[in-house]
Amino acid sequence: MADLEFETRLDRLFAEPPHFPDAPLFALKVDERLNRGWTLRRLVIGALGLVGGVIGVAQIMSSGVLGKLQFVSNASAKSLNDLAALAPAKLSLPALPFGGEALWMSALLAILALGFALTRAIKEI
Amino acid sequence: MTGSTSPALASAHDVELAALAAAGSRPAFGELVRRHSSAVRGLLRRMGADAALADDLAQDAFLAGFEQVADFRGEGAFQGWIKRIAARLYVRRLRKDARVDLMSETPEPHPPHAGEGAAADRIDLDEALKMLSAAERVCISLCYGAGLSHAEVAEALNAPLGTVKSHVKRGLDKLKQRLAPVGRGEDEDQVAGRPVHG
Numbered sequence: 001m002a003d004l005e006f007e008t009r010l011d012r013l014f015a016e017p018p019h020f021p022d023a024p025l026f027a028l029k030v031d032e033r034l035n036r037g038w039t040l041r042r043l044v045i046g047a048l049g050l051v052g053g054v055i056g057v058a059q060i061m062s063s064g065v066l067g068k069l070q071f072v073s074n075a076s077a078k079s080l081n082d083l084a085a086l087a088p089a090k091l092s093l094p095a096l097p098f099g100g101e102a103l104w105m106s107a108l109l110a111i112l113a114l115g116f117a118l119t120r121a122i123k124e125i
Numbered sequence: 126m127t128g129s130t131s132p133a134l135a136s137a138h139d140v141e142l143a144a145l146a147a148a149g150s151r152p153a154f155g156e157l158v159r160r161h162s163s164a165v166r167g168l169l170r171r172m173g174a175d176a177a178l179a180d181d182l183a184q185d186a187f188l189a190g191f192e193q194v195a196d197f198r199g200e201g202a203f204q205g206w207i208k209r210i211a212a213r214l215y216v217r218r219l220r221k222d223a224r225v226d227l228m229s230e231t232p233e234p235h236p237p238h239a240g241e242g243a244a245a246d247r248i249d250l251d252e253a254l255k256m257l258s259a260a261e262r263v264c265i266s267l268c269y270g271a272g273l274s275h276a277e278v279a280e281a282l283n284a285p286l287g288t289v290k291s292h293v294k295r296g297l298d299k300l301k302q303r304l305a306p307v308g309r310g311e312d313e314d315q316v317a318g319r320p321v322h323g
Binding site for chain 2: 003006007009010011013014017018019020023024026027029030031033034037
């Protein structure tokens with residue numbers, strides 16, 4: 001019983017922290033170290049992103065993707081020209097009740113809406 | 126996080142502050158630091174760290190606490206949680222530096238009871254802890270200061286459970302003698318035939 005009493009007393013003594021007059025200074029030091037850590041982290045992430053970007057661009061340039069893209073672009077332009085030649089005059093853009101700008105704006109808005117919906121969905125997840 | 130704190134944070138419960146900190150609020154974590162830094166620094170000093178080391182490790186503990194604050198679920202007190210982080214950091218440092226043979230069963234020599242019978246000293250835990258060997262001091266502080274069980278202390282120190290228990294027992298006996306109420310200590314001294322000083 002005496003042991004239990006003493007242990008309770010010891011618990012109480014340990015629970016009483018000593019007074020530190022420099023406690024506010026200590027809190028500031030912790031804050032400074034947190035700041036330093038975050039700044040360093042941001043710098044490292046930024047640097048890694050930059051290095052990754054440079055490596056990615058270099059890889060793209062060296063793999064000849066641009067040449068292939070040029071080829072695909074030329075091929076698709078040729079296909080579109082062929083299609084336009086085959087299509088009846090009624091389906092041509094100038095024949096639509098709205099202008100080509102409106103069509104592009106609608107496509108842009110649709111892409112924005114899709115992006116917004118995706119962002120919300122990711123947040124929900 | 127600055128020297129001052131907003132009234133909303135000052136009146137918030139630790140669990141709320143921890144939740145805010147987990148969401149990235151540095152001012153909320155700053156308030157937790159303000160509330161509990163003295164307890165953490167005090168524990169580390171009571172475990173035997175000198176002032177500079179205790180402050181360094183206390184800062185490390187709070188930084189680690191900020192990283193892990195999402196793991197704090199509020200099942201226990203925040204102070205206990207952060208004190209355990211600090212205590213484990215100190216134990217890791219001791220083991221790394223190999224400054225204390227925590228496996229040793231042999232009590233280390235310690236200074237005699239300075240000022241035996243001095244009433245003021247009898248109630249000073251910090252002075253009393255200095256009478257213990259390093260291993261006893263660490264074990265007692267981990268158990269009663271950081272709230273670890275004997276098994277958790279044994280795991281933290283990588284020491285056998287029996288060794289930890291005997292360090293705690295010996296430490297408690299010494300502390301009991303040292304922290305005994307004035308009257309009781311004098312009575313015991315008289316019964317033991319020892320002179321009672323001033």
